[in-house]
Amino acid sequence: MNEERATIISKTLSRVLRHNPGANGGVAIDLQGFTDLVTFVPYLNTLGPFDKSPVSLEEIEEVVGSDFKKRFQIAGGRIRAYSGHSFQVDIGGEAFYPAGPLYFGTTETSRRVLNEGLTVSKKLKVRLSYSYPEALEIASARPGDRPLVIEVDAERLAADGASFELLPNGEIVTDPIGPDYLVEAQAHKAVHLPHPHP
CATH class of the missing domain: 1.10.10.970 (RNA 2'-phosphotransferase, Tpt1/KptA family, N-terminal domain)
Structure with a gap:
């Protein structure tokens, strides 16, 4: 094919x-x-x-x-x-408690999310990656623009009451995230934790 x-x-x-x-x-x-x-x-x-x-x-x-x-x-x-639905589904994920940052892969045309936050349109949840390389791979697969990886202060977000869900395919989803928890990720500073699904 x-x-x-x-x-x-x-x-x-x-x-x-x-x-x-x-x-x-x-x-x-x-x-x-x-x-x-x-x-x-x-x-x-x-x-x-x-x-x-x-x-x-x-x-x-x-x-x-x-x-x-x-x-x-x-x-x-x-x-x-597995994710990205605009209607309610129960995929069978499990509660997830981040012990460090999570990442979101996008492109330069979406840089505004650093000031506006990660919101959703049709989709009900924001999908996050567990590592910088995983988010970069997703960002690089989007055609027509330079990749941008955003680091999410997930540990602080969880401490402030947000809940996270680990899906069977390894994706992590949560509700929309405000800009105070977001910074542009730098490859040399990215934290690499053991993935929950080896």
Whole structure:
């Protein structure tokens, strides 16, 4: 599969699984974020561009399996997105208590978040990375701009009452974060703690 088709499949999975439950006669997504592949694949093939070039289950499995961000899960004939939802789901994460900073990977065009805070639009939670290299990899994968890694004073944020959740794919999510907890991360100063999911 070429990179362009893989990207289209990945973006479509994100759009439908994160933001489109049941829309326009679409697929039903349960409280854990899962939908059955037996109905999901035919539904995708009613959407452009797959209405002209159908996507197969094998292609979906390849995209999910090769995604370095681990954004999706296939299990028991079902598929779900791990995070980024605009509707309530229970992914089955566990309470997480940060013992140091966390990181957010973005690009220079979003530098304003250092003054405005990490907010959410459609998504209900902010997704954070456990390490600077992980956040930099995410930031570098965004096309068209220079990567920017933001350090979150997560330990102080937790002490001030914020709660964090560690998802099964290793992502950490929390509610929107004010600018007082954010600084631009510097690679040589970044703190590297053991990852909770080795």
